[in-house]
Amino acid sequence: MNGLDQGFLERLPFAANRRPLAYAVAVAISILCLALRYAIDGLIPPGYPYLTFFPAVILTAFLFGRGPGFVAALTCGFGAWLFFIPPVGTLNLDLGTALPLIFYVLVVAIDILLVHWMQRAYLRLLDERRHSARLAERTSLLFRELQHRVSNNLQVVAALLSLQKRDVADPQARAALEEAARRLALIGKIHRQLHDPNGSQIGIGPFLRQLGADLIDASGKPGIICSVEAEEAIALDPDAAVPVALIVAESMANAIEHGFADREDGHIAVRLQRHQSQVELVISDNGAGLPENFDIAGNNSLGLRIATMLARQLGGRFELFDDRGAVARLVLPV
Template sequence: MAFTDPLRSVPDFDAGDAEWLHLLVGDWQLLADLGFGDLLLCFPRAVVAAAESPTGQPIPEEGSEFLVLAHARPTTGPTAYQKDMVGELVGGAAASTLRRAWVDHRIERASLSEWSSVASRSVTLVPLVRNGRTIAVVSLTADPQRDRLPSRMELVYRESAADLLRMANQGTWPDFAVRSDSRRGAPRVGDGMLRLNASGAVEFCSPNGLSTFRRLGLQGDLTGQNLLRVARELPLNAPGVDETLAPVLAGTMPWRAELSGVAASATLRAIPLRQGAERTGALLLCRDVTELRRRDLQLVSKDATIREIHHRVKNNLQTVSALLRLQSRRMHSEEGRNGLRHAMRRVSSIARVHESLSHEISEDVDFDELIRHQVKLAVETASEGQQVQTEVHGSFGRLPSKSATSVALVVNELVANAVEHGLRDRDGTVELAVTHRENEVSESGDACRVVEITIHDDGRGMGDAVIEESGVSAYRPPSEGEGLGMQIVRTLVASELRGSIRWQPGAEGGTSAVITARFPQQPLSGRR
C-alpha cells in the first residue's frame, strides 16, 4: 500500500498531489539532515470536503486525529522518536495544532505543552500548500540546543532547512523539474554542502565540500568566489564547463552533474532557493566519488574482458567446428563421417552459447533466440534429403548462464535424435514446447522454478513403453543401441539441470522426450 492512499481517497486531491508528496518524501532526508530533526508527514483521519467547508477548501474535521504517513530521522543528530511513527495516530492538543496549521496555511511553532504527548522537543509545523489548498502537514522535531553556542555550519544548515520548509509551504519545493537520474553516487548533506547567493558566489562552504574541491585541484578558499568561474579554472579531464554543468554550478536548475578532474571526480546537485517567483540563491551538495568511479571503471573493464573472452572462445570453437567439417570430407568411412558430424554439431551448439554471452554480461541469458537457431541447425545437420519442419511453443525467458550450455546441448541431442531415429528417412515435424512451474522446493529445500521441455516428433513412435530416468540411474553405462548422444543427455539432465528425462509415446503418434529441469528462483524477465 502506498503511503499516499489516504490522500487519494479524498476527492478534493488528485494524482498530482500524491506524486508531489512522493517527490517530497523521496528527497526529505536532505531536510531532516539540515534541520537536525525528525520529520513526520501527517494527514487527518477525517476531512471536510471543499464543497461543505466554510473556507471552500478541504479541512480536517474538528477533533479529528492525524495519521503519520511517513517518518525520516536525521543522520546529523539524535532522533526524537525511538520507535517508527508510521501508522501512529496524533490526537489531543497536538492534533489541534496540526489542524490550525492546516487551516491557516502558515508555518507554526508548536509549544511543548501542545506537543508533549508526541515529543519533548522544539516542533515546527509546516502545512504543504499546493494550488491554494493544504494537502498534508510536515512536522520537524529538533533539539534547539540552547545550552551551547551553535557553530557557523549548524546555523547555515538550520537556515537552509528553514528555507526549504518555507518553499515546501509555498509548494515550490520539491520541484517537478528535478531530473530522475540514477542515485548511485548522489551527494548527501554530510558529504559536503555549499550555499550560493543569487549571482552564484559561494556564501558558505562546509569543510567536506572544500575538501572535495581541493581534490579536484582547487588552490585556496571558495568563500566569496563565483563557483562557475572557479570550476572553469580547475584541471578537468574535459576542457571548460559544458552547458549542462553550468546551470548546476550556478545553482539555477535543480539538476545533478559530475566534475571529472585529472585525479578526482565529484558529483554535484543544485537546489535553487526561491522567495515566491524570485530566485534568492541555491544549495549545492557535492560528493567525492573518485573511488566509486574507479571501481565502476574496473567493473566496465572486467565486463569488457569477459565479453572478449566469450567472443574468443566462440571463435575458437567455430574454428574447431570448421576443422571437423574439413576432416569429415576426407573420411571414407560413413561411421567416421557421422561421428565427426555429431561432434561438429555439439561444438557449434556450445559456440552459440558463448556468442550470446559475449553480447551481455549478467547472471542469466536470454535463451529464446539462441535456441530457435539451435533447433534449426540441429535439424539441418541431422537430416539428409528429408523435409523436416520445426515448431517452437512457449518461451524459456532468461536462464542462468552457467546452465545455458547444458540446456543447449540437451536440446541439440534430442532434436537430432528425433530426426535421425524418430523420423528416419521420412518427412515430418519436430516440435519444441516449454512450460514453467514456479515456487517449487528442491530436494535441498531451496525455492526453484521448474522448466519442462518437451521435444516431440511425429515419426514411427516407440510403442507403449514409458522410460524415465533421473538421479543415480542416469549415470549408468550406455545400453545396447544407445549412442554417445543419449549418454550425454542423461548425464547433463541429472547433474547440471537437477532434473529427469522421460520418453513416452505422443498423444497422436510419434515420440515425446520430456526434460524436467530445475533452476534457482528468479524473475521471469524476457519471457513472452
C-alpha cells in the same frame, strides 16, 4: 537524481577559474541581502541581526565555493555588526556584542565547511562512478572479446575435425568425428548466445526459438516447423544454460534425423513450464516415433548418453518415450 540536477551539481562551484568574479559576486550577494535586511527591519522583532545573512553565506558557498563563502560571511558579519547590533553604527565591542558575533562566526564557519566537504565528497563520488563505468565498459568489452574468441576457437576445432574425417576410412570413426564436429560447432554457437557479461540469468524462451530455427535451417528441411511455448519468467543460471541447450539440441536433432527421416515436413513442439519446485522442458514431435521396445538405459546412442549424463549433473532427469511421436522430457529443480 535526474540528469539535469546531476549536470548542475557537476559544474559547481561556478567561476572556479575566475576567482575575482566569484568574489565580486559574493560581495554583491552580501550587499543585496543587507538591503533586504534593511527593507524588512520594521517587520521583524528585535534580536535577529543575521536573519538574511545566513542564507546569503550558504548560497554563496554552495554556488561559488569556500573562499567566496568566507568573503560573503565577512561582509555580512560586518554589515550586521555595523547596522543591526546595538549600539548601531558604532562597531562597539563588549560582551553583549561579542556573543552574537561569536555565534555568527561559529555558525557560518560550520555551514561553509559542511557545504565544502559535501561538494568535495560528491565530486569524489562522481569520479569513482566514472571510473567504475570505464572499468565496467572495459570488462564488458573484454568479456565479449573472450566469448568471441572462445566461440571462434570451438568453430575452428569443429572445422578441423570435419577435415580430419576425410582421411578416415572406417565408417564408424568418420561418423564419430562428424558427430563430434557438429556438437563442438553447436557448443560454440550456444556459448556465444547464452552467456552474459554481468553473469545474470538467461531468459531461455527466446534462445529456444532461435535454437530451433537454426537446427531446422541446418537440416535442410524448411518444411519442419518448430513451435516454442515458454514461460518468460523462467530463467536459467548461466552454468546450467549450456547443458540444457545441448540436451534440447540433441532432442531436436534426433527428431529431425530419425523422426522425419523420410519426410520433408513435420512439427516439433517445445514446451517449458514450471511445476512448483521443478522446471519441465518437453520436446515432442509428430514423426515416426521410437522403435518398438525402446529402452533409453540400454541404448548405445552417444547423444542420449550425453543428455542423460548432463541432466544428472544438473540434479534432474532426462526421459525419452513414445506418445504418437517421440517425446523427450527434461525435469530440473528450480
